[in-house]
Amino acid sequence: MKICQRDETVRALVIAGAGKAFCAGGDVKWMLSARDENWKSAFDSLVDNFNKVILLIRDIEKPVIAAVNGFASGAGFSLAMACDIRIISDKAKFNQAYVNLGLTPDGGSTYFLTLMLGAARVMDLVFTGRVIDAKEALSLGLASELIPAESFAERVEQWARQFAGGPSIAFKQAKTLINEAHRRTLEAQLDLERESIVGASLSNDFEEGLKAFSQKRKPVFKGN
Structure with missing residues (x-):
């Protein structure tokens, strides 16, 4: 592991x-x-x-x-x-x-x-x-x-x-969000979600996702 x-x-x-x-x-x-x-x-x-x-x-x-x-x-x-x-x-x-x-x-x-x-x-x-x-x-x-x-x-x-073949950075951050959700207040969870989605928006996978959407094709995520 x-x-x-x-x-x-x-x-x-x-x-x-x-x-x-x-x-x-x-x-x-x-x-x-x-x-x-x-x-x-x-x-x-x-x-x-x-x-x-x-x-x-x-x-x-x-x-x-x-x-x-x-x-x-x-x-x-x-x-x-x-x-x-x-x-x-x-x-x-x-x-x-x-x-x-x-x-x-x-x-x-x-x-x-x-x-x-x-x-x-x-x-x-x-x-x-x-x-x-x-x-x-x-x-x-x-x-x-x-x-x-x-x-x-x-x-x-x-x-x-x-x-x-998925967006590894998004998977990583989403797993943390889900596993921590029951331990946090809504306010704390919203803050963590904001940090995570902003961080994911800086990734190459996000760029690829946007391009694939606009070009009407399946995204090819590299996990970075």
Whole structure:
């Protein structure tokens, strides 16, 4: 993630599962084997490292897509919610599996889901650990698009290419605006929006956008 942030040729990221699941959550077998006198330290370190990944996703100045092709359970649910956009296949499923192990959520689940759904719905998901299928996830607003599994990879690539060919400076500033909005007063947000749009208007991408509009063609943004 840090390498992608530094690499100016990388203009969008996709996080996807390599197998049938997006991310099945914590390794229960490891949890069983690691229950010794060092457990607290080991588990704390594990959660802390995961939290750092979540923060990297939110802080990276590029669009991040979660391509959810299967189960996103527990920490996998959190990982998907940390991304900017979620594209899901019809095989996607989500659940807050923590309750089944007697645990509480981590990875920002209570943060992201409460912002998206409100406290009452999040209480339902966390307390029951019930499985949300792809259709329900879409209806709840947890995903931007639901795609048949057979055309999933192709459609995810289209999303990624769209973002990679977009105005990187505008994406960067818009991501900051959106992520900070709930923490600010309207007055403070208006000030930040003013600073951002004026800054973006000084970019080459803005010049290109104006030219493309006047020439009735698709803009070719360079990210500068």
